[in-house]
Amino acid sequence: MDIVVCVKQTFDTEAKISLAEGDLRSDGSEPIMNPYDEYAVEAAIRLKEASGGQITVVTVGPEKAQDVLRTALAMGADEAVWVDEETSFGSERLVSEALAAVIRRRGSFDLVLAGNQAVDDGSGQVAVRTAELLGIAHIGAATGLSVTGTRLTAQRDADGDVEVLEGELPLLVTAQQGLNEPRYPSLIGIRKAAKKPIERVTLEDLGVASAGAQLEIADVALAPGKAAGVILQGDTPQRVQELVAALRDTHKLL
């Protein structure tokens, strides 16, 4: 099976975010592979372990973004393609066009996997747009996945319900938490990955025009800090009474 996995480098979810000259920065910590994309890479490796095949990982980002390709290679992916393009909030259309172009260029593929959203912009568009551009159906937020021959079955999270969907390959599936437990790259894997080539391509190589594909961002702001709350004191009946009074009188909630 020929599998393509789309991955993105994001800030570490534990990192502290600050604002400098109108731009968001995450302080101190190293960027990571988007956690939902890790589930996608792991799913690809398990499918390959079960029935053979070839795994290509693709990312769009700056030079540093190659780190996530190395991680995926170390986990067990075979090939990597880096689209050398800085992205920002609102470049979903551009990124999906680049990914679709990379995938189309391969000629044939059976399955495209990606995270169901990236933890940085949380917009959840790129994978679905890519499926549309490729003319294939997608299954979003999969928590279970199996392939028998050319038939794919997935469980997916639909607002808390679980839906079981089935379709013929090629398909695109996005990964939700619960799909699997991603492995850590082994030392041998890391050593092997260091020697594997990463193919660099540009939007120009792919014939993707960057103009007009960007949202207009008016401004960026940190979430308003909350005033320190009140820790209620006294015994339980006193504290409960005080809480109820505040909810009723100050907030008009009860």
Place this chain on the structure above:
Amino acid sequence: MARSILVVADMRGDEVRQVTFETVGAARQAASGGKVSVLLAGYGVAAQAERLAASGADEVLTVDHPELAGRRSELLAACVESAVRDTGAQIAMLAHSAVGRDVAPMIAARFAAPQVSDIVALALEQDRLVCRRPVYAGKAFVRVVLEGDFFVVTVRPNNLPKPDAGPFAPAAVRALAVQLPGARLELREVLQKTSSGVDLTEADVVVAGGRGVKSADGFKPLYELAEALGGAVGASRGACDAGYCDYALQIGQTGKVVTPDLYIACGISGAIQHLAGMSNAKVIVAINKDPEAPIFNVADYGIVGDLFEVVPALTAHVKALRQGSAGEIR
């Protein structure tokens, strides 16, 4: 500048969700006198079409077909695409729900249009439409300008202002003819996990439990409090992982995002992933044994103590209050 806006009704079972009415309300403002159309695609939708016709929209388009029962994103996308062409809408607005997350990017891609996902506010600023949306798991917000021929927007429930109750002149209801495509995906089974009670993402009050609840039985007092408050019960990932409750209740970056008026966190430590799902609640109450728990950093009111003592006391108090002043209950 008048704008034509299409709102796609979001369903929970056979009912149109509240987020759709919130979206119609916001669309009326944003349209600046332009036409607001609502698309209702489903099976047996006549009664719901009537509700929408009284919501302040100018017209309701219906697609009624047995194949549209249940969440069928591929088929719904075909209906939305037809409705966009039919109405000439400049903005298509969907809910940021399982269906909206599937369908909105399909429409955006088909029209090579930008999409703004998961908006929490929509405002007219000198005739420019500006959306606000969270990024970095709610640690920051960006404001996006909607300027162009066609946009797709998804809306987070419980964030846009409560819609004007009307009464409004009834909207025209008309059937939209749509050629449904052959579905490439087959829906084999739906395992219903969500309870029939209050919709978690639309609840005004959420009582949520974490690892501190200690067992499935431990959730009982939380359900009692939620019932007294007319709210819904949620949970942290920790409580779901420990098997105390179903993942359908999970609140956080991976689970549901909730924005209730009142959020009561019981035995939840407050990991960043959990905060991403609830930190915009209007009033947050935290009950936890550990005074160092990070949940207290975002709480308006904190009680350091045993939730099994505090929660039942709170329930009793709320019940007494409601019985004592029945006339004042909202």
